[in-house]
Amino acid sequence: MQPRFGRVKTAVLLLSCLVLALVSGCSLDSRTSEPTAKTPQRATVAYAVDGDTLRVRLPSRRLAYVRLVGIDTPEDVRPGTPVECGSRSAASSMRALAPAGAPITLRGDSIAAPRDCYGRILAHAFIGGSQLELAQLRRGWAEVYRFEGQRFDGLARFERAQAQARRAGRGVWSACGGNFHSAR
Numbered sequence: 001m002q003p004r005f006g007r008v009k010t011a012v013l014l015l016s017c018l019v020l021a022l023v024s025g026c027s028l029d030s031r032t033s034e035p036t037a038k039t040p041q042r043a044t045v046a047y048a049v050d051g052d053t054l055r056v057r058l059p060s061r062r063l064a065y066v067r068l069v070g071i072d073t074p075e076d077v078r079p080g081t082p083v084e085c086g087s088r089s090a091a092s093s094m095r096a097l098a099p100a101g102a103p104i105t106l107r108g109d110s111i112a113a114p115r116d117c118y119g120r121i122l123a124h125a126f127i128g129g130s131q132l133e134l135a136q137l138r139r140g141w142a143e144v145y146r147f148e149g150q151r152f153d154g155l156a157r158f159e160r161a162q163a164q165a166r167r168a169g170r171g172v173w174s175a176c177g178g179n180f181h182s183a184r
Helices: 004-023 087-097 132-139 155-168
Strands: 041-048 053-057 063-068 103-107 121-127
Touching (some): 041 063, 041 087, 053 103, 063 132, 087 132, 121 132, 132 155
Antiparallel strands (some): 053 063, 103 121
């Protein structure tokens, strides 16, 4: 049996570690780690935020925002930004591709950081064998996006899908004259 002082000291140490983990944003649940290129993570779609961002429920049951790597879509939910041409159609397209409750596989990129400057998980997303970023590009509701000119996994495929949608005049390419960030 430990002396009373030893038990108090141990309890204080454990409580301090727990508080430090919570304050630093660390999780005690290893299942909440970010997906990587080699270790995809399964989740469930909670809802599509817009054309390039999802809210998902991770295996830990925690909700997280996921920003899709390599695409950008017109904005309609960014504070202080006017609704952009094609934004509602891009969001509607994402809702159709990733309906609430759908199982989704998230795969990190081998080059891109695991999270963006807003704390969102950066990942490639797959539902039923379809890569959501490529689907949005093919529909013309997204354009290829390279953060600070950085390459990412699948860049050449993304550029081909964008070129095909542009030639065919799909989505923003016809509805907005190809200007993905013009005001409505």
